[in-house]
Amino acid sequence: MDRLLSMEVFVEVVKTGSFVRASEKFHISSAMVGKHIRSLEHHVGTTLLNRTTRKQSLTEVGRTYFTECERLLHEHQFLDQRISAIKNTASGVLRINAPITFGAEILSPMIGKFLDQHPHVSIDLSLTNEKVDVMHDDYDVILRTGRLENAAYIARQLCNIEMVFCASPTYLEKHGTPESIEALQHHQCLAFKHWRKHSPFYSPDELKPFAFPQARFQSNCGSALLNAALADLGIILQPKMLVKDPLADGSLVEILSAFVPPPRPISLLYRSRADQTLKTQLLINYLIDQFRPSGGYPCIV
Known part of the structure; x- marks a missing residue:
């Protein structure tokens, strides 16, 4: 088994406290992570990690081994960088x-x-x-x-x-076009989940239409909100780069242009x-x- 890789896996397990996270980083199974640890323990002739069903902790030897592994891996990375730089x-x-x-x-x-x-x-x-x-x-x-x-x-x-408010023509025809930020209180706004607790643009009162319970649809993905707006579900405030094509072909209509936040x-x-x-x-x-x-x-x- 590649001892250098086993050291990298061991260091990641110690840093994250998780076999699963280490397996995700190295694209291997948790069982294979265990094999790497056991290979190192067999090589040094003693236990490095005390393992239970809930957590793992370093033994006294494991603490020293972890410190030295970090040093060796850093030196190995530095060597690779030097060689890469030399080769340009x-x-x-x-x-x-x-x-x-x-x-x-x-x-x-x-x-x-x-x-x-x-x-x-x-x-x-x-x-x-x-x-x-x-x-x-x-x-x-x-x-x-x-x-x-x-x-x-x-x-x-x-x-x-650059940000833009927009909605579909069908939505605006059915619900009317808001003329101010305050008017959004009477509309269905599609909420960007990242603004749930605070917004870089507006006060908490102005943000209410973009938060539960008034906003009945929210997502952390702008594309999901765009598709919801195209399905006539409500008004979005999203980057212009995301909605430029629907705005150009008329699938969406820009509104409240005087009230958009600064870039x-x-x-x-x-x-x-x-x-x-x-x-x-x-x-x-x-x-x-x-x-x-x-x-x-x-x-x-």
């Missing part, structure tokens, strides 16, 4: 995290060109609207909207996201250059270039 060839997996709509509509289409330029690099793109820890989660770069709070990482603004910034977050691999540096430079005025993607999307 980026290789390996780049892990990216981005908001769902931006990642699907804007980021995904531009990744293909980057992969063509760097044939030894692979992309693992995770899409979520939840908060992600730049310093501790296992991502090379993260893209996020809105105001940023942590100064421990580097943030580079790429573009701004929201999209920023690229990453660790200091001292902690970056060559492939991460190349991706960061590529994304920044794509959003320059001459890069092909507008500064407001």
Whole structure:
């Protein structure tokens, strides 16, 4: 059994406290995770993990072994990076995290060109609207909207996201067209789940139409809300990049244009250059270039 891989699996089990999470990261079964741990224990001749049905804890030897495994894996990664830099060839997996709509509509289409330029690099793109820890989660770069709070990482603004209120012609014909934010109290609004507790745009009272119990349909996915609006279920407030085609063909109609919130910034977050691999540096430079005025993607999307 690959001892280096077994060390990586062991370290992940200790960090996460879970065989299941380690199995998900390495795309193996929980049973195989157990085999990796047992292989290491057989090699060192003693137990590394005390395992019960509910949790596992390190033995005294296990604590020392864990510390040394982390050191050895870090040195191995550093060696790989040095060799890659010497060869001037980026290789390996780049892990990216981005908001769902931006990642699907804007980021995904531009990744293909980057992969063509760097044939030894692979992309693992995770899409979520939840908060992600730049310093501790296992991502090379993260893209996020809105105001940023942590100064421990580097943030580079790429573009701004323009929002729009819209609904289907059938819905508006049946229920009328609201002329103010307050008028939304009398309409069916389709709720973006990420705004459930707070909104970057409006006060809690103004947000009520976009929250339960008044909003009878909510989702954490903009595409789901778009499809619901196309099915005449109500009014959405979503990024213009998501609804531009239905607006263009008349399937949706823009409303309340005087009341849309200001564009929201999209920023690229990453660790200091001292902690970056060559492939991460190349991706960061590529994304920044794509959003320059001459890069092909507008500064407001």
